[in-house]
Amino acid sequence: MSESPAGHTHEDFALEQRLGMLLRGGVLLSASVTLIGGIMYVASHGNVPVSYHTFTGEPASLRTVGGVIAGVLQGDSISIIQFGVLLLIATPIARVLFSVIGFARERDWMYVACSLLVLALLSYGLVHGG
Amino acid sequence: MHALSFTLITLAGALLAGLIGALTGLGGGVVLVPLLTLGLGVDIRYAIGSSLVCVIATSSGAAAAFVREGFTNIRVGMFLEIATTVGALLGTVLAAYVSSSTLAVIFGIVLMFSAAQSLRQRVEHIAATEPGSLGARLRLASTYPHEGKIVSYGVTRVPVGFAMMFAAGILSALLGIGSGVVKVLAMDRAMHLPYKVSTTTSNFMIGVTAAASAGVYLHRGYVNPVLVMPVVLGVLAGATLGARLLARVHVKPLRMLFTAIMIALAIEMLYQGLTKRI
Numbered sequence: 001m002s003e004s005p006a007g008h009t010h011e012d013f014a015l016e017q018r019l020g021m022l023l024r025g026g027v028l029l030s031a032s033v034t035l036i037g038g039i040m041y042v043a044s045h046g047n048v049p050v051s052y053h054t055f056t057g058e059p060a061s062l063r064t065v066g067g068v069i070a071g072v073l074q075g076d077s078i079s080i081i082q083f084g085v086l087l088l089i090a091t092p093i094a095r096v097l098f099s100v101i102g103f104a105r106e107r108d109w110m111y112v113a114c115s116l117l118v119l120a121l122l123s124y125g126l127v128h129g130g
Numbered sequence: 131m132h133a134l135s136f137t138l139i140t141l142a143g144a145l146l147a148g149l150i151g152a153l154t155g156l157g158g159g160v161v162l163v164p165l166l167t168l169g170l171g172v173d174i175r176y177a178i179g180s181s182l183v184c185v186i187a188t189s190s191g192a193a194a195a196f197v198r199e200g201f202t203n204i205r206v207g208m209f210l211e212i213a214t215t216v217g218a219l220l221g222t223v224l225a226a227y228v229s230s231s232t233l234a235v236i237f238g239i240v241l242m243f244s245a246a247q248s249l250r251q252r253v254e255h256i257a258a259t260e261p262g263s264l265g266a267r268l269r270l271a272s273t274y275p276h277e278g279k280i281v282s283y284g285v286t287r288v289p290v291g292f293a294m295m296f297a298a299g300i301l302s303a304l305l306g307i308g309s310g311v312v313k314v315l316a317m318d319r320a321m322h323l324p325y326k327v328s329t330t331t332s333n334f335m336i337g338v339t340a341a342a343s344a345g346v347y348l349h350r351g352y353v354n355p356v357l358v359m360p361v362v363l364g365v366l367a368g369a370t371l372g373a374r375l376l377a378r379v380h381v382k383p384l385r386m387l388f389t390a391i392m393i394a395l396a397i398e399m400l401y402q403g404l405t406k407r408i
Contacts, residue, residue, distance in 0.1 A: 012204065013200070015204065016197045016198060016200065016202070016204065017197075017198060019197050019204070020193075020194045020195070020197040020198040021194070023190045023191070023193050023194040023197070023337075024190075024191065024194035026190060027187055027190045027191045027194075027366070030187070031187070031362070031363065031366055034358075034359055034362060034363060035363060037355070037359065038137070038359040038360070038363065041133070041355075041356065041359070042133065042134055042137055045133050046132065046133055046134035047132055047133070047134070048132065048133045049131065049132055049133075050131060050132070050133045050136050050356060051131070052170075052171070052172040052173055052176045052354065052357055053171045053172070053173060054173060055173040055175045055176060056351075057350070057351030057352075058351035058352075058353065058354055058355075059351075062351075062353075062355065063348060063349050063350070063351050064349070078355045078356060079355075081355035081356070081358065081359045082353070082355040084359075085183055085348070085353060085355065085358055085362070086348075088183060088186050088187055088190075088362070089183070089186060089341050089344050089345055089348070090341075091186065091190050091337065091341075092186060092190060092337035092338040092340075092341040093338075093341055095190075095337070095338070096208075096211075096338060099204070099208060110268070110269075111205060111208055111209075114208050114209055114211075114212060115208055117212055118208065118211045118212055118215055118338065121212075121215040121216065121219060121342060122215060122338065122341055122342050122345065124219070125215075125218075125219055125222070125341075125342045125343065125345035125346045126341075126345030126346075126348075127345075128349075129345070129346050129348075129349025129350065
């Protein structure tokens with residue numbers, strides 16, 4: 001196997017480069033969406049009183065992926081911020097999905113299984129809420 | 131308080147938390163939760179939800195650079211993420227039964243311990259993998275760049291590391307932190323990975339661990355978008371600034387100051403928790 005500058009196998013090195021780009025891209029995209037939603041919110045609701053001293057829980061529409069997307073389509077600023085948050089939560093999940101593909105290309109089935117197990121646990125948390 | 135002033139104050143506080151997190155190498159979570167609860171009177175559940183989102187942002191941003199430089203051991207990370215994600219999901223179940231006061235007390239203890247760890251002298255261990263051990267069967271040994279050369283290292287005591295990672299996952303979900311201190315201890319002390327490999331692999335794993343519990347908390351309504359927005363943007367800006375400063379200025383006096391701040395926050399969290407004010 002060919003060696004990269006870091007001394008790993010060429011395939012591992014290529015996987016690391018792709019994972020790095022994916023992580024950076026995910027964070028930048030999510031921060032941009034959050035910022036846009038935030039500016040829209042402050043511009044329209046800047047004078048609304050806010051308090052987080054007592055826990056009331058968020059409305060159902062902000063607690064599910066479908067509800068957030070429906071809100072984004074209506075141009076709701078709070079839903080757009082929450083969509084940015086969802087993109088951020090999705091970034092490490094996408095990273096694990098990429099690892100599955102990367103390890104499969106290396107025919108490293110033990111690590112394909114490891115990555116799939118982690119992916120299943122993460123999806124369970126996000127879809128079923130634990 | 132009105133939304134605009136609250137947003138600006140939170141943004142400034144989060145920027146400071148991100149800066150402290152980057153300069154001490156502890157991430158934003160351990161400073162952010164006390165700042166939100168003690169400083170801004172935010173309910174600890176909202177604070178934990180916001181903090182986990184920030185933990186994903188800072189760890190993913192930093193991991194992007196470390197992975198490319200070849201320090202991160204992706205196999206070690208992937209294998210141990212099984213333990214941290216199971217721990218994190220269990221932590222979200224436990225969180226429903228633990229009172230806010232108890233959470234504050236546990237937080238104070240973890241914060242104190244983290245502050246102590248940030249002052250510890252680093253000793254480099256390089257071990258060989260025992261033939262036939264779990265580490266050998268999982269092919270965890272790798273190489274990393276060190277002083278211009280490529281150094282090989284092995285991995286020992288994988289089951290101990292795995293158990294510690296499970297605990298790190300529970301703490302991460304329960305307190306809304308990355309649990310980097312416990313993760314680094316598991317890899318550096320228990321598994322004898324080189325220090326730089328331990329810290330970067332820990333950082334690589336933190337995003338996945340936090341994503342597991344953040345998904346659950348989003349469903350439970352702990353993630354308030356109006357609160358999260360200034361928090362996540364502030365922490366990201368602070369962490370980016372911190373990373374730039376690390377490369378340029380002598381940070382030792384700053385690190386001492388921040389460690390002192392963390393000890394003060396730990397004492398305040400313990401006091402507020404024990405007197406049931408939180």
